[in-house]
Each structure stands twice: as C-alpha cells, then as structure tokens.
Amino acid sequence: MDTPYTADRSLYGKLRRRLARVVHARPAQLNLTRPLLTVSFDDAPSSAADAGAAILERHGARGTWFISAGLMGQHSHLGTFAIADEIRALAAAGHEIACHTHDHIDCGKGTGEQIAGNLDLNAAAFQREAFPEAATFAYPYGDVSPQAKAILRERFTAARALHHGLIITGTDLNQAPAVGIEGADGEDVAQTWLRRAVDQTAWLVLYTHDVRETPSSWGCTPAVLDRLVTEAVQMGFEIVTFAEGARRATPAVVKRAA
Template identity: 25%
Template sequence: MGSLNTFSKLVAVTLLTLSHSSFATVGEAASEAIGFSYPNGARYAISLSFDDARSSQVDVGLPILDKHGVKGTFYINPQFAKERLAGWKAAVKNGHELGNHTSSHLCTGNFEWLRKDNLGLEQVDLAWLKRDIESTTQFMKQQLEVTPRSFAYPCGNTFVGRGVEVQSYVPLVAELFKTGRTWLDETGNNPTYTDFAQLAGNRMDGMSFSEIKEMLDLLKEENKWIILAGHDVGEKGLYTVDKEALNALIVYLKDPKNGYWLATVDEVATYIEKHR
C-alpha cells in the first residue's frame, strides 16, 4: 500500500508539473503575441496583394503604388500576365513581389465560369495541381525572370477531391513556396500562431477607404499581420479595388502614427519567421 501511495503521489506531482509547464508555454506564447513588434517599432504589419495579374493592376494599380514608393504582392496567372508582359517586367524591376496563382485558376466546380474542360477541384488530384502550379513557375522564370516564393490559392480553395477522398493541397504549397494566401478570411494573421502555408487574406475589393479602415481597426489587435487582397483596380466594384480608396489607404498606412509596417508578403513572412 505504501509503495502504491508513493506511486500515486509521484503521478500526481508529475501531472501537476506537466500541466504547469504546458500552461507556462501557452502563457508565454500569448504574452509574446502581445509584445511582438515589427521594424521601426510598428505594431502591425500589412501587405497589399492583388490576384490574377489583371491588366488594370498594371495600368491603374502599380502607378498608385509607385507614386507612394510602396511595394505590393501580385499573384500571377500567365494568361492575364501575357497582356501586359512589359508592365510586369517593370514591376519586378521596381521591387514589387510576383507570386504564383496557378495556370488553370481551378476552383470548386460550383463556380461555373471557372471550370476547365468540365473539371473543378473536386475532379482533379494533387499530381494534376502540381503540374498546373509548376507551369506558372516556369512561365514566370522564362518570361519575367523571377522565381516565385509566394502563392495565392484561387478562390481561397485549398483542396482537391470530394468526400472521403478530399486531400488538402496546403502541404504541396508548403513544399513549393514560402507562403500561401487564402481569401475572404475573418481574421488577420497572428505572428505567433499563423501558418505561412495558409495565410489569411481579407477582401479590399468594392470598399471605400472608411470601410477598409473600419475593417483594419477590427482585425489589427495582437500585433496582427493583415493581408488585403483585391482583383481589378479602378472604379469600385465587386472584384475591383477602388483607386481613390487605395490611394487614401496607402497615405494612411504610411503615416507612422498609425503603427503599420507596409511590406510585401514575402518580406513580412521572412521577418516574422526570424523573430517569432
């Protein structure tokens, strides 16, 4: 009985120690998140990203970014990029980041206009998707002399297959790129917790500056890294970032008193990886 008693005491002490140390780890992680800081003492990080390589990004978006001397992240679809090849080459020279957005832009087949040969992501496998992603990387290397380090999931979808055969393609993206960004998320990225292979992305299409600012105020707590995502740039629309809103947003983000570090997705990911 005596030895059993000692044994149970030992178990109890061990459990207490274990639970204490795991609580301590959680506590440390939480306080680190609150204390995380970005270059120049910024409290939040933000990236401006644009999907598909639509021509209005070169014609309207890039001149706005260049006027303010800030850098964006542009996720390339070769078919769109071919329409403004010289413009995209100039963007690379000006220090903007170009990422991969697949060649097929395949999403769930629920999007009727995005099906390819009657296929949606429900009908393809990881090998199909890997070839599709790699063909965009090839295009970018050959035509734009850039090797992408970032990826954006078309429509934010991260799977192939259906039901019990569903597979995530997040591990494939993690293997091929430093970061992968999703779409229409409800949070920003917590520097301590976020997964670089499925970074949250928040919509900026169709919003006025005050609506974007209101959203940022809700998302920014705990030293978040917010990645805004848009499509066309011009007059505000369902898939168009309003050019006046973009201009006002950049002015706001560049003002140090607002606490933001504005940098490309790859720059912020590299910084967080080093410091978290």
C-alpha cells in the first residue's frame, strides 16, 4: 500500500455499487432513545492504535479497528501499520477488532473465490495471533459488489461501506453508510452528520485511517478527533463499537413453540 489505490470510479463501477445496494440486504431495526455514534479506524495504522484509542478512552468510549492482518507492520502513505502486540492491546482495552480482508483486496473487483479465500486468510491470522474472532467487516476502498455482499452476509453481523448516511430502521447493515473524518473539510462534514443524527435519533458511523499531527489525506489530527468525540458526548450520543450497534439494530429471532 505504498501507492494510494483508487477503487473503480467508472460508470460501470458506479452502477455495480448502486445495484449492490438492493441485493443481499440485512435491514436494520432500531428503536433508539438517544443517538448512537461509532468511531472506526480502517487499516489500523499505529497512530490510530495509539492516539486514536487514547482519545476514545479518555472519554470512556471504545471504537472499532478494521484489520487487514497482511498489512501488519508494513509501511505506507498512512504510516506504519499496527503490529500484533498493538492490536492485542486494543482488544484487551475493550475495543472491537474487526475484519478488513487479509490483503486489503478490492471486494468490488474480486471474484467470489478470491474474496472468500482472503477472508479465510484473515480469520486464520486472527486465530494465530490470538485476536478475538471478527464479528463485523468494512469494505476496503468502500467498493462493493452483489457477490461480495452475498458472501459477507453469511459471515458477519454487519458490513460497513463508505457512502454517506445514517443508520435507521430499514438501512442495510450489509452495506452500512459511514462518514469519513478526512481531508480539509473532514471535521465540518462530520459535525454536519452529528447534528443530523441527533435530529433523527439515529446511529452514525464515522471512520478515519491515521491519527497524526500531519495526517495523510485519509486521516485526521488528534485534535480534530478529540473535538468531535467531545462534541458527540456533549450532544448526548452514546458511543458504541460497530458490533454493539449492529447487535442493537438486528431484530431478535423469535423461536416458535414446538
């Protein structure tokens, strides 16, 4: 990942992602009395495992780290990726360790066999490194296909994408929306969606990558993240992991009497 990769933004790619939104869905069912917020970190740069976790913990909150185990310890435009000890420390502190494929593959372009194999590799690495079993997933690059959704629906309770939106009753948990804290206007955009979530008593998922004083174009500074979390707490949000949000948004299965 030394060179930033861009998912397919062609007309075909846009149509594929739009088609994916209407198949293999898992509709959310929510009855919230206060808005929910999930703060998530993709790819797990060490800066996110360090500064990102520390900020959440100062507020008594926990977040979700989407891990591609094949990247551990490598270097990229996002900085150095967390090593196994850092990821185990996150889990020990109560943060969620979730799946992002093993090699950060593009699930929009990959075949079903490639996607399933890469998920198996990540699961094996999680077991080998004594990470908790992943309950949720995030699509690398936010790229989605119908066949990817079919595979992921059978393996995870929820899968996070990158299109903007809130999670309310009826939202597809297998292609859940999220808002990035990235770029020059990342803080302003996140604040807008915080206000919308309050107005609708909805669940908002934020994401970023590195958390550094001089972040990449896909990251944010510690100060920005701290201000957003502080503001969310003041606005009355309950901050939960992605897995916990998915648990609350998943209808209970009622067993019929024999």
